[in-house]
Amino acid sequence: MLKVLLSRNLSMRTREEAGDSFFTPDPIINLSVNILSPKSSERVLDPACGTAGFLVETMKYVWDKEFSKVNDIERRREMEKKYALENLRGMEINPPLARVAKMRMILEDDGYSGILSIDSLSDWEIIDAKARENGVDGSIKNNSFDLILTNPPFGTQGKITDRSYLKRFKLAYKWIKDKKSGAWRTCDTLQSGQVPDILFIERCMDLLNEKGKLAIVLPSGDMENRTLGYVRQYIKNNAKILAVISLPQKTFIPHGTGIKAVVLFVEKMKPEDLKKEVENDYQIFFSIIENVGYEGNKNGNPLYKKDEKGRYQVNEHGNPVLCEDISFVSNAYKKFIKNELKNEGNKAFTRRFSELKDRWDPEYYTPKFKELKKELKRLGAVPLKSVVKVISKRAEILKNKEVDVRYVEINNINPKTSELNSYSEMKVHELPSRATFEIKKGDIITAVSGISTGTPMHASAYVTEDFDGCICTNGMRVLRPLSVVDLFYLFAYIKSDLFLEQMLQCRTGAAIPAVSDEDLKEVLILIPDKEKQDIVSRKVKESYELREKSRKILEESRKLIPIVI
The missing domain is CATH 3.90.220.20 (DNA methylase specificity domains)
Structure with missing residues (x-):
């Protein structure tokens, strides 16, 4: 019961101290973990871990997939603790949230917490020193993680204007778009300020090793605003785009904001490997989630499926079935990586890299729009x-x-x-x-x-x-x-x-x-x-x-x- 209270109902004092932090809903955490499918051999980080939702779900996923069949209970527990001790890391700038994250990890029986209370946008030397000070084994530096799952600060957070921070990031400098080629190039002049979520994109890319994968929750504007084209260019020049999943407007309302968001999945690659993928015109998975299993109100009341007569649908155990698309999208992505994804309508579909325009929002690429334009062009529009x-x-x-x-x-x-x-x-x-x-x-x-x-x-x-x-x-x-x-x-x-x-x-x-x-x-x-x-x-x-x-x-x-x- 205590675990449930900690994971779902933070104390009022903690929420007040958390300020404008918006917690990631469980369905989005589950979706991200299922798509990245973490393994026990992979080092995992959340650089804005909040109450450790991504880390806890990752830990449970690996425990279930790799250790659940070990019959020797004592040996299984040793394997589980060893995995958590060596592979899970979290950073959180807000001390009260960091304390909650540590307590939650301990209560989940990880045996140890790799949570640091630190600003993950700090200099590498500061982060490394803080890790040693807290007895966290393993480096937290460039190219040191296999997986990163995170929901960085955005929304009402405002811009970071401290030049000592900004100068560390390429995405904090001004970029100019060439009118002929459409390509962006960076300048030597710092912007007056930059939003945290964009700086987190670059920091996460730095932290990933080659072939490392990232799942990051971002405001939808990062995928569609024309003025942020340089951010998308930075991403596609450094990583293969795996998937872009659009979340409904109501997703974060129970958690304090109505901002529309997406989950972006990418894989960091060496330039030569990425070039080959681009030459092969790799496919990108797109999805539009309409229902997340709860209502778009402050309480986030569960939303259940009903039949044509208005009666609740139940599963084989007699329990009501949640009205959610998360399971469908997770399964669709599994089909996608096996090259088995067929036409799933406007909810899950693919596009080639060559079809990618200056915006990445899934709504823009839905099949109905593609077919409409194809037909209009055929008719000479x-x-x-x-x-x-x-x-x-x-x-x-x-x-x-x-x-x-x-x-x-x-x-x-x-x-x-x-x-x-x-x-x-x-x-x-x-x-x-x-x-x-x-x-x-x-x-x-x-x-x-x-x-x-x-x-x-x-x-x-x-x-x-x-x-x-x-x-x-x-x-x-x-x-x-x-x-x-x-x-x-x-x-x-x-x-x-x-x-x-x-x-x-x-x-x-x-x-x-x-x-x-x-x-x-x-x-x-x-x-x-x-x-x-x-x-x-x-x-x-x-x-x-x-x-x-x-x-x-x-x-x-x-x-x-x-x-x-």
């Missing part, structure tokens, strides 16, 4: 940038702070009717900072930011004469059609699933999803012959004529009120 001019210049009128303007936001569009229905009048100096573009009659405006982007409630509108000259938010983009496409056909296409699915694919960010201009311009537009465009165009025009007629009838009815009274 062209990038949006070839049929419209995307207005990117700030409106000239905004230079005059005292001018009266009309301003439209995304919520001024009715997404069901695709109509601009209102605007706000104010002086330029009263406008919000996001007020950016001037729209003209005949333009199409479409949302590139917000939770509804790419969904059926995506906001797009045709700019009528009533809104000519308005200023719109930079949460939308102004599309000015070129002569190669019919305006009203294009508007209908932008309202179709063919466009919306691509916008959904291109979204980045969880709290406020957004589509970059680069991705927007590459969205594929299917251009049929003029006759077919005209058929669609006439219907759209007819809808606007009917709306105008409806407005006139309503206005006439309003004028009749004084007469009938």
